[in-house]
Amino acid sequence: xxxxxxxxxxxxxxxxxxxxxxxxxxxxxxxxxxxxxxxxxxxxxxxxxxxxxxxxxxxxxxxxxxxxxxxxxxxxxxxxxxxxxxxxxxxxxxxxxxxxxxxxxxxxxxxxxxxxxxxxxxxxxxxxxxxxxxxxxxxxxxxxxxxxxxxxxxxxxxxxxxxxxxxxxxxxxxxxxxxxxxxxxxx
Numbered sequence: 484x485x486x487x488x489x490x491x492x493x494x495x496x497x498x499x500x501x502x503x504x505x506x507x508x509x510x511x512x513x514x515x516x517x518x519x520x521x522x523x524x525x526x527x528x529x530x531x532x533x534x535x536x537x538x539x540x541x542x543x544x545x546x547x548x549x550x551x552x553x554x555x556x557x558x559x560x561x562x563x564x565x566x567x568x569x570x571x572x573x574x575x576x577x578x579x580x581x582x583x584x585x586x587x588x589x590x591x592x593x594x595x596x597x598x599x600x601x602x603x604x605x606x607x608x609x610x611x612x613x614x615x616x617x618x619x620x621x622x623x624x625x626x627x628x629x630x631x632x633x634x635x636x637x638x639x640x641x642x643x644x645x646x647x648x649x650x651x652x653x654x655x656x657x658x659x660x661x662x663x664x665x666x667x668x669x670x
Contacts, residue, residue: 538639542632549628556621566611567604573611
């Protein structure tokens with residue numbers, strides 16, 4: 484029974500069609516977002532919106548950076564998981580105070596990840612960053628980048644909205660100036 488529980492989360496025991504479908508979905512979503520960004524850039528070039536085009540380039544750069552960080556975290560996880568530090572140093576500045584009642588709240592997926600890169604440290608030492616911490620750090624960086632990109636898009640949309648009001652105000656001012664010049668010429 485213990486062998487079945489251990490191999491339950493293994494990629495080797497998964498159906499190949501499920502793995503292929505998952506990879507296909509990731510690739511399809513990536514291509515969709517890439518084409519959407521290219522379409523937006525094409526429209527910005529067509530309507531000569533150079534500042535908005537620069538904003539979209541920044542958003543693409545952010546996405547590339549998040550992808551690189553994600554790959555670096557994934558590749559470096561097994562190496563960093565082998566680093567052990569003294570327990571006193573690990574407990575020096577905790578992010579949160581550990582509650583004794585909810586000490587074991589790790590999910591099944593986190594336990595699978597922990598088993599994958601389990602590193603035993605000598606007495607008085609703990610892992611530099613636990614493997615479950617890597618997983619949570621990965622999620623945190625993803626959410627942080629997503630919120631940053633959504634706020635950037637919101638700022639761009641609000642900027643476009645306010646500029647459209649300014650243009651309408653300018654047209655109104657120009658038309659009223661023309662009307663006032665016609666009245667003075669006739670009078």
